[in-house]
Every structure is written in C-alpha cells, then in structure tokens.
Amino acid sequence: MVEIRDGKKVLVTPVSAEDLADIKVGDVIYLDGDLMTCRDVAHRRLVEYGRDLPYDIRDKAIFHAGPIVRPIEDAAPGEPDYEMVSVGPTTSMRMEKFEYEFVKQTGVRVLVGKGGMGPNTERACREFGAIHCVFPAGCAVVAATEVEYIAEHHWEELGMPETLWCCKVHGFGPLIVSIDAQGDNVFERNKVLFNERKDEALQVIDEQVSFIK
C-alpha cells in the first residue's frame, strides 16, 4: 500500500508490484510495517543450501544490516525481549551474487542497504517487481529510533549481526531509491560519470608528480 503523509511517500507492507510502479531512482520514500534484517549468511543459507527462511518476507522488506541489540530485562512472555540500539545499513554489494535467486524465492519487495548493487539485482527488480533503496549509512541511531519494536528473531546461533531481527518500523527512512522496478540503477549511471571525471583528474595529477627523474 502507498500512503502520502506530511507530503512524504510512505510504503506500507504488504507492498504490491503496483505500489512500486511509479517509484523512480532518486526518489525519497519511507516505510511502515515489516522489515527483517538479512545479510550474508542468511542469503547463503537460502540460495546455496536451500534452507527456507524461518520468517515469511513475501511483499515485505529486508534490511542489509547487522544491528546492535540489547536484551530487555524482565520481558513478559510473548512480549519483545530485545531492544534495537543501533542499526544502519551494511554494504549491499556483498549480497549481489545471491540477490536474484533470493528475490525470486522469497517474493520480497523492498531491499534496503547501502551503496550500489549490480545486474543480478537489477534483473530481479525488473522481473519480480522489487526495488533497492539506500538508507543513509552511518546514521544508525536515526534508523533505530524508527524501529518500533523487534517482533521476532531467528537464527540467533549466527551471532548478533547475522541474526534475523524481524522489526516493526514506522516512518523508516529516508530511503533513497537506487534501483527501481524497471531495473534502472542510479549507481551504475553515476559510475560512468565518476570514471570520466577520474580520468580528467588523473591527467592533472600526472603532470605534477614526476618525482622519479
């Protein structure tokens, strides 16, 4: 579902392919609902070892992130037993080799992380109707305060960063769309520009560093 709140576009889970149709790279959006942290080992378990995720993320969002959490003392049974302290995105590119299969198998709609992803993810976004967004990295306290609570957690044996922390979020963002559901990729576009500018910069430097004579 899409909501406009205080002039901001908010995706609310469950998210459909139609909800993503008008969203373009460079747009800034927010998220309400279900967001599960998911990174290297969980991707590998699903894609390489064929293990099902213990939490259904169809039409929901994942966050490439390994948080700092703190146990809540005296939590009543059935109540949240961990508090989110600090959670920012990790490098999404590490998940690139798994992401096509991952999106295909899970039906996840929104991938949140940092930095660019490559052709596997572009293809997944285009074929299955998903997007990749950047949460400003290093802004982990901002993100943590947008997590209402941790509803479930799974695969704790992987340690704090790799555990699947299933969060309820409200106004989670800003999320900058880096790959849209058409497969357009802002980082790949920027790379071309950055490389052109790099070549110009190197020419200027080269003229001034001939120290070996």
Place this chain on the structure above:
Amino acid sequence: MSHEDQVRLMTDKMASFVGHVAKVLPDDVQEKITQMAAAETDPLAKSIYETMHRNMQLAEKLDRPSCQDTGVLQYWVKCGTGFPLMGDLEALLKEATVQATFATPLRHNSVETFDEVNTKRNVGKGTPTVFWDIVSDWDGCEIYVYMAGGGCTLPGHAMVLMPGDGYEGVAKFVLDRMTSYGLNACPPLLVGVGVATSVETAALLSKKALMRPIGSHNDNERAAKMEQLLEDGINKIGLGPQGLGGALSVMGVNIENTARHPSAIGVAVNVGCWNHRRGHVIFDADLNATVTTHSGVEL
C-alpha cells in the same frame, strides 16, 4: 597504588574511552562534516548531510553507538620504555574491549576464522589488534583507539608497483579504488595512503595515516603536495555523501611513507568512513589521562 589497582584503573579508563569513541565523533571530523555540508547545493546531498547531523546529535543524546558497526577494535600504541604498565598493556586492552562490549554496548564483531563462530565478546585469536611503537627514555603511553566498520574496510588494497609506474601509478591506484569500492564505503571518506616497499609495509602505513588529524600534512613537501593533489582530484570526481553524487568526496588524504627498495614501490590504500571513530589518549606514569581528539572528555 598497587600494581593490580593500576591495571584496574587503566582498564576502566580505556573501556570508558572506547565507549565514548563509539558514540561521539572526534572534533576534527565533526568540524569537517559541517564544512562539507555547507559546500553542497544539491538537495539530495544536503538532505543526507542533515540526516548525518541528526544522527550525531541523537547518538550523543540517547547515549548509543553512532554506527551499528563498531568494528574489530584496533589500538595503536606508542609506549615509553619506562611506562609502568607496558607489560600489562595487551592483556588490559583485551579486558577493556570486553568491558566496553557489554557496557556501551558494542556489536559482536569477532568471528573466529575457520571455526566461523562469533565469540560474542569482541575478542578472539589476535583481536583486538594492538600495534606497537616503542619510545625510549619516556614513562608515558599514547593510545589511538580505532573502530572501522566492514564497509570502509572492504576498499582496503595493497600492491607493489614497478618503478616505471612512478607516482603516476600511485595516483591511479588510489583513484581507481575510489570509483570502484569507495562509493560504497560511506563517503565522504578519509583516505589513508601508504608508500613503501612491500604490501605489508605499505598497508600498515595506510592505516596509520588514518590516525592523523584531518587537515594535517606529511612532513615531506612532495608527499604533502601529493596529498593535496589526490584530495582535489578525488573531490572532482564528486562522489558526494553516500556515493550518490555531490560537490565533494573526501574529508582528506593522508599519506605516510618510508624509504623503498630501488626496484619496487609498495602502495596501499585504506579508507575511513564519514563516521570516523578515532580517539587519542595520552597517559602519564601516574595514569592521568589526556584526551586530545574529543574536547571536554575526562577519563
């Protein structure tokens, strides 16, 4: 004070300092980020800087680590041979790391290699890492605390160039890394470059370079010139905050160097993210601590 009490005192002071470094950025980084934000005109870049500032304020106010990735702790020690706790330092820094892990709290970031098990205490075989410089005829001790997340660890790279590649080769090596890996490493970055003989000597220098204050320069005139040329060159690429484009790319470029073998130029690059958590403290022989990087901090 008994020797045992001295060890306890220094352990507590270091644990407390590690916690502070995780939550509050050093003065030079805060100042530089503010300057760079002011130079941006692009609305997206400006809004990212605003989020970064909000994060700095929230981290301090809510007393939480400013980034969730609190790294594998590194301690760069410069110890006088007369410092009373020289022989205890490695063990007490390990203990301070465990203490800070639970008190701060820090993320559990020490995974035993091959066993592939997280120790859940931030210490393991060889971690935290302690690098040593020994100073004769001194009874004090300086320590840099550094925590780098995985994101800004990934661009790290070292290789040995042939002399024919020259310093032009060094520049290309550094700039290539910026457009391939740098944009994912949470720019604006602080870039450390090591120039020496081999991969390990250059690599160590490139990380050590990140301990230097932003805006400081190499003592060698040509090396200082190259720092400025690289800084200007990388800024012209316009990575912007988060690599999404903007007026600037880096907080600075610091080069550290040694003499080299005539047949080889070892070069390495290491980057620090914008959330550059580096702290510096000097202990005297009575364990009075002076923090130089964070104003208003007393241990």
